Amino acid sequence: MNLDFSNDEKEFRKSIRQWMKENVPDDIRRCTARGAMPDKNMQQRWERLLGSQGWLTSTWPEQFGGPGWSATQRYIFDQERASAGAPPTSPFGVAMVGPVLYTFGSEAQKERWLPGIQRGETLWCQGYSEPNAGSDLASLKTRATRNGDHYLVNGQKIWTTQAHWADMMFCLVRTDSTVKQQQGISFLLIDMKTPGLEVRPIYSIDGHHHLNEVYFTDVKVPVENLVGQEGMGWTIAKFLLTHERTTIAGVADIHYEINRLKSAIDALPTETDKQLAVRRLAGLEVDLMALEYTNFRTVAATDEGKPFGPESSGLKIKGTELQQRVSQAMVEIGGLMSLPWDNEEPIGEQIFNQASRRYNFLRACTIYGGSNEIQKNVLAKMLLGL
């Protein structure tokens, strides 16, 4: 038993902290401190900056261009990243299609796509959900029909985050409707500029445009953009569910949010308001501690070479619940100060000004990436044998 970081790890933290201090751009830092979301330009500048250090793809094995960090180092990096006010990186390229490509892709596919992800140059989006295939993903209907050296894709995807930013989409399509649902699904890479592909915005309740509908009408996708074989799509999708993501709980960003909220308590109108806010924050901090030590255990186990098991779904469930509770606390503690929606100048403490937007935005986090109810179904089956 040892609950301390090693001296090497402490040195690593120091060097990352120093780098963050010198390199996180001021406009991005201010944006995060306001509780706002970075725009495309900020997100991409930040990811390219990390890419230039070789840190964007920190979870990748060294042979594919990862920096060779341990899970503990990656965890420390994430803590320092969040506390410096830098945004998390977009998961679609780095955490999703990248690992799919170096695990299932051909040599040509690796050469073609991995460098762009590593350098933060290619932006990806995820074409999974459809209007009638949400939690029941395997019932998806978007068709890809083989036609000589290409597929013709027809159908519709929905809830496609950042499709309006993306250069490429990785997409689950049906290539065979004569076999069992799961076996007829394939994994295709689709250029977002292909004719016949149309992106339409969906505005979410935070008032912003993150989500989209994507329509496919006879979209030509070259056969070399199929990953693995036809029919392997479901296997690949499942691989991603248990792919190691030791920062999935969002502990570092929850810390940052709690600290932001703490810094505003002095601005509350009365002593009673302050005391109640302090008490509420302490409750959240205690729950965060339990989540964080559970996360530490996963990190330590990963560094011992143990597989990242389904029990890590617990990190996602508890992490997203806590993100929502913290954002709700911020709105409720802000009270009247949380009500203005589109004003430039805050009517009170700055942090409450965007709090309700963030609160609205985070209602999605227990839904995306497999709703928490679906995660629980999976756990009940895989871990509890029910």
Next chain:
Amino acid sequence: MDFKLPENTTMIADTARRYLKDNYSFDSYIAQLNESNHLEANRWQAMNDLGWFGLPFAESVGGYGGSLLDVCAIVQELGAALCLDPFVDLIVSPGKLLEFANTPTSLALLDRIIAGEARVACGLYDRHAGYHVLNPSLRLNGERLSGQKHVVSDGGVADAVLVSAMSGDELVIVALPFDACDVERYRLLDGSRAASLTLDDVLITDEMVLCRGDAAKQAVSAWFDYLCALDCARMYGACREVYQATLEYARTRKQFGRTIGSFQVIQHYLVDAFIDLQQLESMLLMVSVKGESANVCERGRATAAAKAYYANRAVGITQQGIQIHGGVGVTEELNIGHYFRLVTHASLSHGDREHHMSRFIQAGEKQNEVV
């Protein structure tokens, strides 16, 4: 970081589990529940033979130098077995207070506890001070001690007690015989035995005062944190059993022609319990290390967080265990309700949730001052 238990701790835990499996059952528990004397001679001797009496204490004071982690391993198994043998009340609790007090008289008494020769309890709580153990209402005026102590957990058999009192504005720890007090004995929520003591001008000689002033404060505060960690260990053991039993029940109990574990709502309750249990284990590992940290602020913050968390989630697991068992869950004949009482008890002894939330907030403020 490394969360693997040291080999020695694993051995201690295995031995405790095996010993209790062979020597203590739900029937033994029910039998003990109906006794007012909880010191069962054979098992008491067996625990002594296992080395448990010396384990919690440093080698320099005659113990075997076990860590808090080791003691938590035993207490976890005692909780899992619903065992009422007063190992904590008569060995660990008074022994640690005497060890922390670290005076010649306190260590002499500790010697007798380790040897299994003394039956001493701790009386650090009273009606007026509640959980605020550094401000007891008992008063030592000159040589006379007056006031009241309650929830003196003693297995029903202690003949001496360590009490805290204020002597002017100084905290003192005093050892005195039970028969110097008016004693009222009763059973507690978890089935264990305790007493209330009324002291009316009891004559206190110098050698009965073990420790005073800052030294007494430090000893009581270290004792409180240590006992908080043990509460968590005990609750964890109980929750582990409740979770396993409830999962097993959901797999086998049939209604509407199918097992109730096939219903999604029950599956989700059980997944919630699984995740909570994982987090409770994380908090237990954390507090088993930090609960005896030399950094007093870190120690206090860790024990406060752990107990506050347990008072919420450990209690929640046992409540849900009853709910999933349905009617049979609220009966005396099933163990589930007894675990619920044990966990509720442990969540209220040595500070309840609100008390520990306040401590956590204060520790955070102090931490900021240091930074």
